[in-house]
Amino acid sequence: MMKFAVVSFPGSNCDEDLYYAITDDLHEAATIVPHTTTDLSGFDVVLIPGGFSYGDYLRGGAIAKFAPVMPAVKAFAQTGKPVLGICNGFQILTEAGLLPGTLQHNRQMQFICEPEPLRVENNRTMFTSAFQDQQQITLPIAHGEGNYYCDDATLAKLRENHQIAFTYQNNPNGSVSDIAGITNEAGNVLGMMPHPERAVEDIQGGTDGLLVFKSLVQAHLRTV
Amino acid sequence: MFLAQVHVTYKPSILDPQAVAIKDAMHRLAFDQVTAVRQGKYFEITLDVSTADEAERQIEAICDQLLANPNMETYRYDIKELANQ
Numbered sequence: 001m002m003k004f005a006v007v008s009f010p011g012s013n014c015d016e017d018l019y020y021a022i023t024d025d026l027h028e029a030a031t032i033v034p035h036t037t038t039d040l041s042g043f044d045v046v047l048i049p050g051g052f053s054y055g056d057y058l059r060g061g062a063i064a065k066f067a068p069v070m071p072a073v074k075a076f077a078q079t080g081k082p083v084l085g086i087c088n089g090f091q092i093l094t095e096a097g098l099l100p101g102t103l104q105h106n107r108q109m110q111f112i113c114e115p116e117p118l119r120v121e122n123n124r125t126m127f128t129s130a131f132q133d134q135q136q137i138t139l140p141i142a143h144g145e146g147n148y149y150c151d152d153a154t155l156a157k158l159r160e161n162h163q164i165a166f167t168y169q170n171n172p173n174g175s176v177s178d179i180a181g182i183t184n185e186a187g188n189v190l191g192m193m194p195h196p197e198r199a200v201e202d203i204q205g206g207t208d209g210l211l212v213f214k215s216l217v218q219a220h221l222r223t224v
Numbered sequence: 225m226f227l228a229q230v231h232v233t234y235k236p237s238i239l240d241p242q243a244v245a246i247k248d249a250m251h252r253l254a255f256d257q258v259t260a261v262r263q264g265k266y267f268e269i270t271l272d273v274s275t276a277d278e279a280e281r282q283i284e285a286i287c288d289q290l291l292a293n294p295n296m297e298t299y300r301y302d303i304k305e306l307a308n309q
Contacts (some may be wrong), residue, residue, distance in 0.1 A: 101295060103294055106241075109241040147239075149295065174239065
């Protein structure tokens with residue numbers, strides 16, 4: 001069985017959703033680990049959940065980037081194993097410098113909680129291989145600060161290295177280039193604003209999110 | 225002891241929708257001559273260090289590492305020595 005770590009910060013609120021998506025729907029092993037953990041080396045995947053870590057004080061993710069667990073997250077990412085940050089997790093990964101750019105307030109200052117049509121821009125990543133290339137999918141978004149911003153040089157680099165994993169079909173928040181999710185240059189760290197863990201059972205309105213986690217299983221099987 | 229007064233604001237190129245909403249509210253209050261609003265954050269930080277140079281070195285690092293996100297924000301600060309109590 002694959003071992004998923006779900007890092008829980010004070011104020012995380014999607015940690016249990018992720019836990020149940022991995023255990024009940026993906027049928028792999030998951031452990032919710034506290035923000036004080038300093039060693040993640042026994043895990044195959046690290047998940048940084050959504051929520052409002054440290055109350056979003058200062059900026060989303062600005063305090064979480066100094067949490068005791070973060071050196072372990074960085075060390076884990078350096079080994080090439082997958083790290084997935086969702087929503088507030090994406091904000092934390094940009095603040096920590098594991099992903100480029102930043103998440104600003106939504107263009108219209110509105111917290112948006114809707115199913116959102118997306119496009120899989122790159123299905124050759126550890127997180128998207130179970131999708132078809134350019135597949136149109138629907139995942140819920142739930143954020144007030146999901147407006148992805150980076151400068152032109154960074155955007156050019158993202159495009160050149162095929163780091164844009166997901167885009168919005170109807171840009172809901174003002175993100176540069178409709179970006180909904182990006183990877184790092186090495187391809188083993190993904191940040192995304194939509195919530196795949198909220199689309200893993202039919203009762204949730206769709207199961208497109210499960211394919212993100214199934215992709216990670218495929219990637220793991222290639223390494224063992 | 226030194227007191228640092230730090231202002232963090234968005235870079236001019238960054239969309240500031242809160243400031244736009246505030247400006248609209250000013251117009252609703254009939255302050256029609258308001259043409260622009262920028263919103264920022266203000267911090268007062270007291271440091272127990274012996275020189276202004278040391279205070280500045282630390283404030284610069286605090287701004288870079290924590291208070292401002294260099295992708296979208298800039299900062300400025302004033303540092304003054306506090307009279308002995």
